Amino acid sequence: MAVLLQRPHAAVACLLFLYHLTSVLSIPDPRLREALIKLEASMQTGGQVVLTDAEKRLDAVLLKMKQEEMVRAEFPPALHFFKAKDLIKASPIFSLLQKMPKGGALHIHDLAMVDVEWLVKNVTYRPHCYMCVTDNKSIRFIFSSKEPKALPQCSAWTLLEHLRAKMINVTDLDNSIMANMTLVTDQDPETVYPSQDVIWAKFEETFLALWGLVTYAPVFRDYYYQGLTEFYVDNVMYLELRALLPEIYELDGSTHDTAWTLKTYQEVTKQFIADHPDFFGARIIFTIHRGVNASVMARTVEKAMKLQKDFPDIMAGFDLVGREDSGRPLWYFRDALSLPAERGVALPFFFHAGETDLEGTEVDQNLLDALLFNTSRIGHGFALLRHPVAKDLSRKQGVALEVCPISNQVMKLVNDMRNHPAAALMLENHPLVISSDDPAMFGATGLSYDFYEAFVGFGGISFHLGSLKQLAINSIRYSSLTPKQQDKALDLWQRRWDKFVSENVF
Template identity: 75%
Template structure:
């Protein structure tokens, strides 16, 4: 395995230029070719050695990509909401769905499972009440009797009764669904003209689904269903960012963080028992970055305890929420130093650089994340503006978790060919591709983000070797201990070999 993706030394650029050519004479074609090959070899997957069967499939894959890149309606250059159906119907996407993608290392707890499942399953359960807010959103709660009124919300109505009184139930379900996702059939640039608007709607959608997903029976099923969707998309391992909220029962009683984490663990064990080709899950405990210092100190202390109690299941800690409006990492420098001050290990996986506010306090989160020895960087969109942080992350092997669809939908970039990930992939910077909040974006699993990275970032140069290294990166940069990583890589390699065999046969056929 190591020999196939180990990066050999790249010939120094000065050697390629050691035989200068005159300014008036034609450059030597051999020198030109050597420079082209050097650039290709430096990209993600550029040093990957493909066997004969892989070369056969790669030839077909490159042909498929050439047809996409030359079309007028190039999906990565379009808003994802407009491009989704084009991507779904494309031969490249259908092949990418079959690719063993390894791990999804940046996924959030309550946006991992299809909204359609949530509406068709959770909202059809008994004892569910709904109210409509002053902001034209909705709230849910499961209760054995009519709940207490909620401020700024209409009177609670039993959803079961509401459906019984509704002539067009499909219309009602669609209306509920629109409150739980950002996806729209209208022009997304008109619906979401600014970052403030799209983030406001994004946060409102989470508030709308909260009462559904934090109800204990739904919580268990939602997580299990989400694992199933990633598994179907040929993802074998997840690192899930989870808020670990109080989960409630029908009588209003609630469970602790420990119960929530333990339930995640139990459901994971059940899923892996039911699906032996799934490797597992680890949890990254998260807290909203808008809290105050006192709350952060309490949460970090709780995180240290949970890491001690669940050493193999809890991966570490992170801050979540809109980076531009939350407190910067440096604000919490005392609280985030508590683990090291007490000689305890609490790995960090900080969101950082999910911003285009260059020069602001928030923009320094990338450097601060590295100062706190973050294991990975969530998003890192601003990294190209921070040469020191970029070099440190490369030297330390601190991978970026790049989420193309999320960055576009949340209006950091319009055309994904201009995403910083395109430059980072060209340089083989440590990175992985993930999907952040797929259900919120009308996506699922990991394949849509793989498509945008493979076609949009990579252009015509990226090939099967790129896909292979991205999959391997997802295991190499996971929080799994070294021995577990080797086991996971061997696990993945069997899946990869099977994928190559089956799809080479179909190409030959």
């Protein structure tokens, strides 16, 4: 029986035969019951991980923590993250997860990786920073050596250093600016954001609000370095960043092209590794908004192929971003997305797909189409359980889902994390990784909050240290790194993991 449990797929037929035999005889066998329970446990994410003695001791500590967590009056995974955040921060499980080496973050967006407080307190206090207020009460920024030209539907530009000089207390102004750069609210989030349409409108507006800050050349470098720092502090050793690669501007208004932007990512990444030798690196997934037309998409794919050739070390591949429900489906862009294969060019795809609850729509076919275009991973894949063919293909092809728990909840796809589709997928060890999407927009940082929601919310009592270990390993094995680089990264991660275990076993 022990041998069979080490080979769950081979064991299923045998155990089912015994089950049917006992059913016929109407004699429930307690040994068979125990074997079935163990078999099911072995099939979940991390179910085949063999723990060391030290890991077993830490796992026992984790189990006790989780049992105490699940009887709390307010169970954080059942609450909206904006209400649950302080409860999570107070959790000993969260404290342990912060220390845990989590491997890589494979689904992060460029303009939402840095705490907005850093942007306000650091960037908006720099010289030559102008702000205007739009007709719909949002804000825009620009750095300029002279007064900028007026923007349509925006107030006159105000130099922030002059505005602050006139104020006795600038805290209210800073808080107001921060409120325009995040979805976080002190009010009831269900009331503030009653529908997906409302929250997506605010979500997209926040990116416009911070665009002029982040795309200023000196800030752009500092912003990316700060983003790497925040993930590094959260014990993440590798990133794959979805980036629009926008034109970056200088104080005199001159701009740099896409290649310059990608090269800057490369330079800053190298500098960060030099400063932090136990950080493995970062790669860029070039993105474009899915609202463009077919001809713009074709030109962008052409550009992506050239960037892939010119920057093979930093460029990981290509993706489409933006709300799926209101954007064009992948099949609309089939001619443009077929260009790399037609030309024999290797341009890996990392498509967002299945970030929807609109079953049966044209957009709902993005999951299957992503697989038909040989996507390397699937961003979100929230709808995968409703697509058995796509689910089977993704498993057989080893196409992992990039699951972003907090994002899916805040963007109103799921209320209670215990009901997230990934909970069922993890019980059958479907290939997936945990990431945080746009942490700055949700008032989170790094990966620890999302790991908490997955470990405590998805897993209940059944997920254990082996589950966490497997998720970290997945984040490296399903990355865009070469097999040789993955092995090297895993060696580095394993050393950090062993140190983490030894330091937290008492």
